[in-house]
Amino acid sequence: MSIPAPMPDSHATPAEVAEVLLPLALASAYSYGVPKGMHLSPGDYVEVPLGPRSYIGVVWEVRPAVPTNLRMRDVSHRFDAPPLPETHRKFISWLADYYLEPIGNVLRMVLRVPAALEAPREQVAYRATGSAPKRMTPQRQRVLEILQDGFPLPASELAQAAGVGTSVVKAMAKDGALQAVALPALRPFAQPDPEAEAFALTPDQAIAADALKAAVREDKHSVTLLDGVTGSGKTEVYFEAMAQALRQGRQVLLLLPEIALTAPFLARVERRFGVEPAGWHSDLRPRERERTWRGVADGTAKIVVGARSALFLPWANLGLIVVDEEHEGAYKQDEGVTYHARDMAVLYGALAKFAVVLSSATPSLESLVNVDRGRYASVKLRDRHGRPELPEIKLIDMRAAAVPSGSWLSEPLLMEVKTALEAGEQALLFLNRRGYAPLTLCRACGHHLDCPNCAASMVEHRFRRLMQCHHCGHQEPVPNACPKCGTEGKLVPVGPGVERLAEEAARHFPEARLAILSSDITRGVLLRDVLRDVADGVFNLVIGTQLVAKGHHFPHLTCVGVVDADLALESSDPRAGERTWALLAQVAGRAGRGERPGRAFVQTYSPDHALMRALASGDRDAYYSQEKIIRQGAALPPYGRLAALIISDTDGPSAERFAKSLARNIPPTDDVQVLGPAVAPIAVVRGRHRWRLLVKAGREVDIQAFLRLWLQDVKVKGSLALQIDVDPYNFL
Numbered sequence: 007m008s009i010p011a012p013m014p015d016s017h018a019t020p021a022e023v024a025e026v027l028l029p030l031a032l033a034s035a036y037s038y039g040v041p042k043g044m045h046l047s048p049g050d051y052v053e054v055p056l057g058p059r060s061y062i063g064v065v066w067e068v069r070p071a072v073p074t075n076l077r078m079r080d081v082s083h084r085f086d087a088p089p090l091p092e093t094h095r096k097f098i099s100w101l102a103d104y105y106l107e108p109i110g111n112v113l114r115m116v117l118r119v120p121a122a123l124e125a126p127r128e129q130v131a132y133r134a135t136g137s138a139p140k141r142m143t144p145q146r147q148r149v150l151e152i153l154q155d156g157f158p159l160p161a162s163e164l165a166q167a168a169g170v171g172t173s174v175v176k177a178m179a180k181d182g183a184l185q186a187v188a189l190p191a192l193r194p195f196a197q198p199d200p201e202a203e204a205f206a207l208t209p210d211q212a213i214a215a216d217a218l219k220a221a222v223r224e225d226k227h228s229v230t231l232l233d234g235v236t237g238s239g240k241t242e243v244y245f246e247a248m249a250q251a252l253r254q255g256r257q258v259l260l261l262l263p264e265i266a267l268t269a270p271f272l273a274r275v276e277r278r279f280g281v282e283p284a285g286w287h288s289d290l291r292p293r294e295r296e297r298t299w300r301g302v303a304d305g306t307a308k309i310v311v312g313a314r315s316a317l318f319l320p321w322a323n324l325g326l327i328v329v330d331e332e333h334e335g336a337y338k339q340d341e342g343v344t345y346h347a348r349d350m351a352v353l354y355g356a357l358a359k360f361a362v363v364l365s366s367a368t369p370s371l372e373s374l375v376n377v378d379r380g381r382y383a384s385v386k387l388r389d390r391h392g393r394p395e396l397p398e399i400k401l402i403d404m405r406a407a408a409v410p411s412g413s414w415l416s417e418p419l420l421m422e423v424k425t426a427l428e429a430g431e432q433a434l435l436f437l438n439r440r441g442y443a444p445l446t447l448c449r450a451c452g453h454h455l456d457c458p459n460c461a462a463s464m465v466e467h468r469f470r471r472l473m474q475c476h477h478c479g480h481q482e483p484v485p486n487a488c489p490k491c492g493t494e495g496k497l498v499p500v501g502p503g504v505e506r507l508a509e510e511a512a513r514h515f516p517e518a519r520l521a522i523l524s525s526d527i528t529r530g531v532l533l534r535d536v537l538r539d540v541a542d543g544v545f546n547l548v549i550g551t552q553l554v555a556k557g558h559h560f561p562h563l564t565c566v567g568v569v570d571a572d573l574a575l576e577s578s579d580p581r582a583g584e585r586t587w588a589l590l591a592q593v594a595g596r597a598g599r600g601e602r603p604g605r606a607f608v609q610t611y612s613p614d615h616a617l618m619r620a621l622a623s624g625d626r627d628a629y630y631s632q633e634k635i636i637r638q639g640a641a642l643p644p645y646g647r648l649a650a651l652i653i654s655d656t657d658g659p660s661a662e663r664f665a666k667s668l669a670r671n672i673p674p675t676d677d678v679q680v681l682g683p684a685v686a687p688i689a690v691v692r693g694r695h696r697w698r699l700l701v702k703a704g705r706e707v708d709i710q711a712f713l714r715l716w717l718q719d720v721k722v723k724g725s726l727a728l729q730i731d732v733d734p735y736n737f738l
């Protein structure tokens with residue numbers, strides 16, 4: 007008989023055992039002893055040993071110990087932070103079940119800011135004294151530039167922002183150019199004033215606001231779709247719902263697609279409620295992250311304006327979520343834990359019993375169908391100025407346009423742009439393709455320049471003088487000679503990107519003040535400046551990607567040309583139509599939002615397509631009814647359910663074998679259809695070979711149960727990866 011050797015830090019049986027969930031790919035919590043003198047409750051943040059390391063986790067359950075718990079290791083530390091509330095723990099469990107994700111991975115999204123668990127501490131920061139350093143270098147210059155706005159920064163943050171080492175900062179402090187100051191622990195949140203500065207609402211807006219306020223006041227779960235064209239005052243109206251939740255002492259989350267989280271928008275929230283809202287997005291400085299996390303946990307951050315992951319902040323007392331631009335694909339996270347933030351916002355409201363508001367000028371079909379089914383309430387807003395939903399839209403039949411090769415602008419479109427420019431107005435040409443050309447070809451041997459890591463072509467970015475892969479980010483200098491046959495001067499661009507289109511536009515309108523708007527210029531200040539200059543009319547001809555479609559207000563813009571309306575339709579994605587509609591309607595809707603009426607021109611090779619016809623007649627309902635029929639006929643969401651399995655491996659044959667073995671072991675069923683396996687549309691990404699299976703079922707089928715049954719004994723070994731995507735949005 008053998009007696010188990012005692013663990014290094016084990017002792018007598020503890021009185022209590024804590025089940026601690028760790029932020030690792032684990033499906034359940036681990037048991038730890040609660041040491042004498044430590045009091046733990048569910049939701050407490052603790053540190054525990056695991057193997058040679060220690061981890062921060064959350065207590066999921068506490069129960070009395072039994073003698074077999076002898077070998078258990080103890081919780082090593084309890085953090086003095088507000089415990090994670092029960093609703094939030096339920097939310098995590100539910101989300102993990104729904105997306106078939108190990109719950110520990112979901113918890114990791116909550117524990118993004120471990121520093122916030124410690125009692126907030128003072129921090130040493132540096133500010134400029136105003137006296138110049140004895141010796142000025144470009145590095146020192148940059149440090150001073152960063153500090154220009156007057157905010158002191160810790161040495162590490164300052165050094166990082168200026169792109170210098172911390173030694174530069176230290177040396178400047180010694181020199182007298184910088185001064186060390188103690189920052190208070192964390193800047194406390196000022197409390198918003200629900201009545202700070204509201205507009206007098208129009209009668210329409212007031213009715214809408216009352217409906218939303220009533221939903222908030224009811225203190226139970228509801229979802230309301232706020233549906234109205236851009237500029238109809240949706241933001242002002244949902245501000246009223248937010249004010250109502252604040253009056254009731256609750257916290258409010260305003261979710262935005264990351265790209266819409268701009269300084270002017272935040273300033274608008276600040277004006278309305280009298281205080282700066284807490285922010286949550288990828289550009290936030292570590293200290294600000296810590297502050298928001300802590301403020302959400304202790305309930306002092308009342309308004310948070312954030313990107314999708316703000317859902318996972320440890321909400322103390324959430325009473326309303328507003329999802330702005332609810333149709334946006336950006337709410338779906340495709341990597342790591344896959345989830346849809348709009349859907350999860352609705353779920354959160356159901357678990358915690360509060361109102362959710364979804365706002366959009368082009369709602370998703372999912373939300374519209376939920377309105378039809380009576381599950382969501384609907385509130386509509388008409389344009390405040392009585393303008394029609396869309397400007398006048400004309401289709402340009404590209405089959406008849408006879409555009410010379412290497413050009414993309416048809417004669418009718420050029421005429422319209424000319425007219426607008428001559429009238430002193432602004433024109434926008436929209437093409438949803440970054441860079442100069444999507445493809446580069448060798449005229450001598452026919453070779454394409456492809457990414458070495460992906461089955462995708464390299465995109466030329468002529469302004470930045472490089473070739474870039476839009477899937478993995480790989481960059482190379484633009485080659486002179488073909489890498490395959492070595493012939494020089496025979497590489498040619500194929501197809502247009504915005505940069506190439508700008509060249510063509512400049513040829514036709516040499517006098518125009520031209521600006522390109524694409525995410526390639528999103529670095530810091532630049533984009534903000536360009537957007538402002540476009541709004542002010544500094545530029546009169548704008549060439550832009552979908553970046554221009556997102557809610558910006560350009561009062562001088564009267565003429566919009568969509569260069570390739572068919573682009574977004576060419577996709578295997580069942581939502582391609584819906585997405586195209588939203589995009590084109592939003593782009594066209596940029597025209598004529600100022601004093602003068604706008605016109606939009608849509609170049610298409612399929613003018614008879616139902617979507618194009620509905621666009622031309624400005625008949626949104628006709629388009630949506632048509633789309634509903636198509637989706638219903640094919641039993642696609644929201645009339646059916648989908649899940650995708652994506653198999654990938656660095657070794658191609660291994661990925662294929664695994665995909666095929668999965669397909670051989672599909673549990674027998676009549677309710678579920680499995681399509682594939684097939685090579686994924688983008689067959690290789692970052693050196694990983696990809697296969698897909700698509701699971702399709704009726705709306706009433708428990709697709710998760712099917713997936714669990716199918717995958718319960720599946721072992722994913724070595725470099726293989728299996729990603730489960732419930733409700734997929736991306737069909738690459």
Ligand code: ADP
Pocket residue numbers: 205206207208211234235236237238239240241242243390
């Ligand atoms: P949406 O969110 O539907 O695009 P906004 O709420 O942003 O619309 O309103 C568009 C513009 O009109 C904003 O500048 C907003 O401040 C202004 N606005 C909206 N409603 C009113 C109102 N009742 N009185 C004055 N200005 C308003």
Ligand code: ZN
Pocket residue numbers: 457458459460462475476477478479480692
């Ligand atoms: Zn690549």
